[in-house]
Amino acid sequence: MATFETHPLPSHLDLFYNGKWNKPLNGTYEETFNPATGRPIIKVAVAGAEDVDAAVAAAHEAFHKWRSTPPAERAQYMRRAAGLLREHAEELAYIDSLNTGNPFGKMLSDALVGATSLDYFAGLIPMLKGDTIPQSDDTFHYTIRESLGVVGRIMAFNHPIQFTGSKISAPLAAGNTVVVKTPDQAPLSCLRLAELLGPIFPPGVLNILPGKTECGKALTVHPLVKKITLIGSVPTGKAIQQAAAATLKPTLLELGGKNALLAFPDADVEDLAEGVARGMNFTWAGQSCGSTSRVFLHESHYETVIAKVKDFIEKEFRPGVPTDAATTMGPVISSAAKERVLSYIDSAKSEGARLVTGGKAGTNLPGLENGYWIEPTVFADVQPHMRIAREEIFGPVMSIFKWNDERELIRNVNNTSYGLTASVFTRDISRATRVVRQIEAGYIWINQVSKHFIGVPFGGAKESGVGKEECLEELLSFTEIKSINVLL
């Protein structure tokens, strides 16, 4: 098992901007916790509005040189960053599992996703080109793509190193400088990332601020921040869009979901049961925006599949020390999150849903008794009016519905203001193709769940987000088109 000795914590706990470590101007440091034990790990700086000013000024200063750096050279910087991330993936994964409670094995893949993203966007840099537009013989019209300036990137807590590695990639590739606000609850891996990657970029190009809401708000309203992006909840997305309106700042928002899995009678029940269980992402206690937390099973296989899902979950997902490579399930992020999830479990019971498995908090594992543990929980016979059917829980709680009429199924699936992901299980490709057209969601799987594929646009419909990531469109969204008209 990894330990502090084999995988040390970051040695800097301050703010990284202008190519160096800076103390927070208000002198504030706060504890960050290990959610598996409930114990504090170490105190970390909390950036305030004045620190944001200083970091943005440094990023603005660096912008003019960075945007003029030849594309091939920019790509080299990014490939070096990808290589370093890969080289240090184990250590970053260890820090993330300590600070988020997510199991080490999966955090290792997270770090590698960050590296892949840096390489992918480095490779896309040649796509930052303009057009020529035919008009008349005596004129010449063309466009160029320009970088925006300073980009603010605000992070959610569930995949800190993956998000930070991935989300700096497109804006940096497009010639922007970046100020990252780390997740409130889990800043440590981002600080280690700053130690590793910060020095390889020119000062001010990559800036990383541990901070909380005040830091996010200050970035959002700052006039020198030319685009603000968020991975977070719908209410935060709305607050950011409103605040960004004051400077007419474009936003890129990756928000929450209440995603549906639709199972048709011809689906293979073994594959389906595994897909239902895995789609809930119990490994990180259901804390994934893409989790298919609403499962619609056809009446013909309803009880059979429920029994198989229960078996699968009880065999597959067991709490354990998150830094241990064999652990398959972690806790939720905080005691507040634990209380919130438990209130949903209570509401499901009182509203008449049937508890299939789980439902309890806590674990007896030595040393983990005070962590924020909740059993993987499944409710069946859920009705559309119940709270667990309507609200994003962001915890290990799945709702199963029974259906027998396709039109009513689609109506219930779309009866939500969210629209992030969905999954359809059927062996009939014609039916799958017809059904996915009717589902109001931005990212849909057929006969699979959860996976992202670099290059395939990821982003929500309806209130689940604005804009697409992980693709060429993301790169282009960090540029602006300038049109030039020449009289010959």
Ligand SMILES: NC(=O)c1ccc[n+]([C@@H]2O[C@H](COP(=O)([O-])OP(=O)(O)OC[C@H]3O[C@@H](n4cnc5c(N)ncnc54)[C@H](O)[C@@H]3O)[C@@H](O)[C@H]2O)c1
């Ligand atoms: N669509 C996606 O790709 C995606 C991925 C992961 C998580 N999420 C969503 O994120 C949420 C869970 O993450 P969370 O609890 O960290 O979300 P959150 O909305 O509470 O916080 C997200 C970030 O926003 C900052 N913030 C909060 N209020 C702000 C404000 N007024 N102005 C500026 N910044 C502000 C926080 O400090 C934090 O860094 C869930 O809803 C989940 O579905 C979405």
